[in-house]
Amino acid sequence: MPEHQSRIEYLLDRYVNRSCTREELEELFIYINDGQHQEALSSFLDNYAEKAVAHTAPDLDYEHIYSQLIPPRSRIITFRRLAAAAVLLLLAGSAFWYLGQTGKQKPALAQADTIKNIHPGSNKATLTLADGTVVTLDSAGNQTIHQGNQSIKQQNGQLLYTGQGNTNSVHYNKLSTPRGGQFQLVLPDGTKVWLNSATTLRYPTAFTGTNRVVELEGQGYFEVAPNATHPFLVKVPSTHRDSMEVQVLGTGFDIMAYADEATVTTTLISGSVRVKEGNTLQTLQPGQQAVMDNDNHAITVRPADIQKVTAWKNGVFVFNNTALPAILREVARWYDVEIEYHASPSTELYGGGISRNLQLSSVLRLLEASGYNHLKLEGRKVIVLP
Numbered sequence: 001m002p003e004h005q006s007r008i009e010y011l012l013d014r015y016v017n018r019s020c021t022r023e024e025l026e027e028l029f030i031y032i033n034d035g036q037h038q039e040a041l042s043s044f045l046d047n048y049a050e051k052a053v054a055h056t057a058p059d060l061d062y063e064h065i066y067s068q069l070i071p072p073r074s075r076i077i078t079f080r081r082l083a084a085a086a087v088l089l090l091l092a093g094s095a096f097w098y099l100g101q102t103g104k105q106k107p108a109l110a111q112a113d114t115i116k117n118i119h120p121g122s123n124k125a126t127l128t129l130a131d132g133t134v135v136t137l138d139s140a141g142n143q144t145i146h147q148g149n150q151s152i153k154q155q156n157g158q159l160l161y162t163g164q165g166n167t168n169s170v171h172y173n174k175l176s177t178p179r180g181g182q183f184q185l186v187l188p189d190g191t192k193v194w195l196n197s198a199t200t201l202r203y204p205t206a207f208t209g210t211n212r213v214v215e216l217e218g219q220g221y222f223e224v225a226p227n228a229t230h231p232f233l234v235k236v237p238s239t240h241r242d243s244m245e246v247q248v249l250g251t252g253f254d255i256m257a258y259a260d261e262a263t264v265t266t267t268l269i270s271g272s273v274r275v276k277e278g279n280t281l282q283t284l285q286p287g288q289q290a291v292m293d294n295d296n297h298a299i300t301v302r303p304a305d306i307q308k309v310t311a312w313k314n315g316v317f318v319f320n321n322t323a324l325p326a327i328l329r330e331v332a333r334w335y336d337v338e339i340e341y342h343a344s345p346s347t348e349l350y351g352g353g354i355s356r357n358l359q360l361s362s363v364l365r366l367l368e369a370s371g372y373n374h375l376k377l378e379g380r381k382v383i384v385l386p
Contacts, residue, residue, distance in 0.1 A: 118360035118380065121197055121334045123157030125183035130171035130205060137183060147173075150188075150205055158184040161205070170208055176200040177218070180336035182312075187214070190225035191232065194313050197333040198258065215243075219256040221313050224271075226250025236264055244292060247274040253284075254309050260329060266290045267309040275299060315357060319350045324371060328382065335360045336380065343386040346372040 011024055123139035129147055137154055145152040148171075153160045159175065177183050177195045185193040189207050199218025212232045224232045232248040236257040244264060246255060251271020257264040266275050268284040275282045275290040282290050282299050289304035311318035312330075319327060324345040332339050334356060348371055354363055364375045364382065374385040 118335050118337065118377070120357055120359070121180040121182060121336070123183055124181040125159075125175055125177045125195070127152070127159065128174040128176070130173060147171075147205060157182075158186065160186045161188040171205045172202055173205055174200060174202045178336070179333050187225075189227065189230075189232075192223040194221040196220065196256075196312050197336075216255055216257060218258055219254070219312070221252070221254045221310065222248070223252045224248050224250050244275065244277040247276060254313075256309075258329075258333075262294055264292045264294065265309075266292075267304045267306070269306060269310070311353065312356065315355065317354045317356055317363075319352060321349045321351060323347070323349060324367070324373060324384075327367065328384070331360070331363060332382070335363075337377075338381045339384065340381055341384045343373065343384055345384060348372065 011027060014024055123137075125137045127135040127137055127145070129135065129145075135145055137159065139157045142155050143153075145154065151162045153162065175183065175185055175195065177197055177199045179198045181197055183195050185195065185201065187193065187203055187207075188205065189212055191212075193201060195201060196219035199216070199220060201214060201216055201220060203214040207230065210230060212227070212230050213235065214233070215235045215237055217237065220234075222232075222234065226249065228249055232250075234246040234248070234255060236244040236246075236255065244257075246253070246266050249272065251273055252269040253271070253273055254267045254269070255265070256267075266273065266284065267289040268286050270286050272286075273284050275284065275292070277292055277297055277299060280297070280299050282301055284290055284301065287304055287306065288301055289309070290299050290301050292299045305318075305320050308318040308320050312334075317327070317330060317334075325339075327350060328339045328345075331337070337360065350367075350370065354366060360377070360382075364377065367373075368375055372386075376383040376385055
């Protein structure tokens with residue numbers, strides 16, 4: 001048996017028996033996220049699943065597992081009291097194990113076996129140049145795009161601008177990810193941007209003037225190249241209000257501004273930003289989040305769940321007291337499916353994490369196993385049933 005396989009099985013066994021340390025748990029997730037140990041992981045989980053079916057599943061300590069995955073904080077529900085909102089933990093492939101209450105019946109799982117596989121999203125986008133030329137980008141493509149005296153290199157799911165372009169006149173490019181796509185970008189000033197699904201970033205080919213200004217629709221994570229004399233501004237346009245601005249000097253932060261969300265959230269990871277909407281100006285400190293209500297434009301500052309906010313960039317869905325509709329909106333954007341409700345979603349809240357590299361069938365199985373709603377897939381439509 002290969003040494004790494006033996007180590008993985010040891011860690012999984014320690015986890016299942018609630019005896020692993022925090023360090024061992026972190027090591028286990030490194031193996032999981034590596035993606036090169038699927039055979040060892042799947043073998044263990046398949047064996048575990050067979051034992052779980054043949055015998056009574058072990059009475060796992062949900063609170064202990066939850067506290068290992070997500071830092072302790074106020075939780076709306078008690079996992080022992082409400083097994084339907086048990087922690088979602090999917091370690092590899094399509095194998096999973098139930099963290100619900102012992103003896104809980106899950107008739108939906110038989111239906112889930114018939115769900116057709118829909119692949120997760122991948123690195124893909126379209127680049128619209130200043131002259132209107134549209135270039136298709138994907139994870140397999142490596143190319144150099146010439147735009148005047150500027151070169152744009154695409155390599156391994158990233159777009160890199162070299163040179164400042166023509167500084168005598170400002171031209172704009174637009175990078176757009178579809179539903180089921182993501183992409184990375186290095187702007188002419190060295191600022192790094194990660195774009196989530198269904199996102200568009202409009203930016204100049206050269207930053208001139210006092211401010212470095214870009215426009216975002218969707219979700220993006222920014223690591224801004226410091227330049228105290230030329231602040232970085234992210235504008236979030238809307239037809240229903242004045243554009244919201246996030247003013248930056250040099251920092252790491254996330255903005256989520258989807259049209260189908262009720263709020264626009266700006267989460268500061270490091271540095272300092274100011275969020276401006278109309279006459280309202282809020283300054284954030286690291287670990288804080290500004291939430292702007294799209295209806296009344298009010299901005300609320302609150303502590304941020306950094307792990308949840310940045311999880312998409314790290315290839316994971318993370319939920320912390322999250323309602324099913326919010327989860328399904330994320331799922332819909334990443335798997336490029338539509339959500340249709342034939343029943344009201346249950347009010348239970350979910351916590352835990354699921355890899356974004358899984359087939360949609362595995363994600364739906366977990367949501368069914370840990371909640372009251374059935375989820376049926378017809379074509380590219382997920383139907384929520386009682």
